[in-house]
Amino acid sequence: MGTIQFKALTFNYSDQTQPLFDHVTLQFDASWKLGLIGRNGRGKTTLLKLLQHQLPFDGQLVTNLDFQYFPQTVTEPTQLTRDILMQLGNLDDSTFWQVERELRLLQVVPEIVCQPFDSLSPGEQTKMLLALLFIDDYHFQLIDEPTNHLDQGGRQVVANYLRQKPASSSSAMIATF
Known part of the structure; x- marks a missing residue:
C-alpha cells in the first residue's frame, strides 16, 4: 500500500496575496477514501493538480502512487x-x-x-x-x-x-x- 506525503508544501497563484497552501505537512494512506468538501475556490481541485505535478510548488510531494x-x-x-x-x-x-x-x-x-x-x-x-x-x-x-x-x-x-x-x-x- 502506498502513501501520499506533503512536506512543507507551499503554493499560491500569482494573483493571490496569501498562499493557498502555506507549509502544509500531511500524510495520506492510499487505503483511505477521502472526500474533500468545501466551497468553490478553496483549493480542492488545486490539491488534485498538485498531486499530478500540474502546478509548480515549494516543498515536497512524496508518493509511490500513479494517479488517474x-x-x-x-x-x-x-x-x-x-x-x-x-x-x-x-x-x-x-x-x-x-x-x-x-x-x-x-x-x-x-x-x-x-x-x-x-x-x-x-x-x-x-x-x-x-x-x-x-x-x-x-x-x-x-x-x-x-x-x-x-x-x-x-x-x-x-x-x-x-x-x-x-x-x-x-x-x-x-x-x-
Whole structure:
C-alpha cells in the first residue's frame, strides 16, 4: 500500500496575496477514501493538480502512487461512446464487459454506449467516465466533482456507488465535492 506525503508544501497563484497552501505537512494512506468538501475556490481541485505535478510548488510531494484523474479528457466527442471508452481505458472487446458491469451499478442502460458521446446528457457522460475510472486497478483515483451535471436522483446513485466501493488498492480515491 502506498502513501501520499506533503512536506512543507507551499503554493499560491500569482494573483493571490496569501498562499493557498502555506507549509502544509500531511500524510495520506492510499487505503483511505477521502472526500474533500468545501466551497468553490478553496483549493480542492488545486490539491488534485498538485498531486499530478500540474502546478509548480515549494516543498515536497512524496508518493509511490500513479494517479488517474476524473473527469478524463474526451478529445473526439462525436465518436461512439463505446469507442471512446475503449480508447481511454485501453480496452478491447474481451474486457469491455467490465465497463458494462459498472454501468449497471450506476443504473445506466448499457445500450447508450452505442450512441455518440456528445449526444449523451452531461449526467450520462459523467456516469460513463466514472464507470471507466473504476475498472482501473492500477491507479489511485483523483475524482474531481463527480456529481456535477447530475440531478438529485443521479447524485444519490453516484453517492451510493462510491460508498459501496471497497477501500483497496484498486479503488482508493480522493474525491472533491
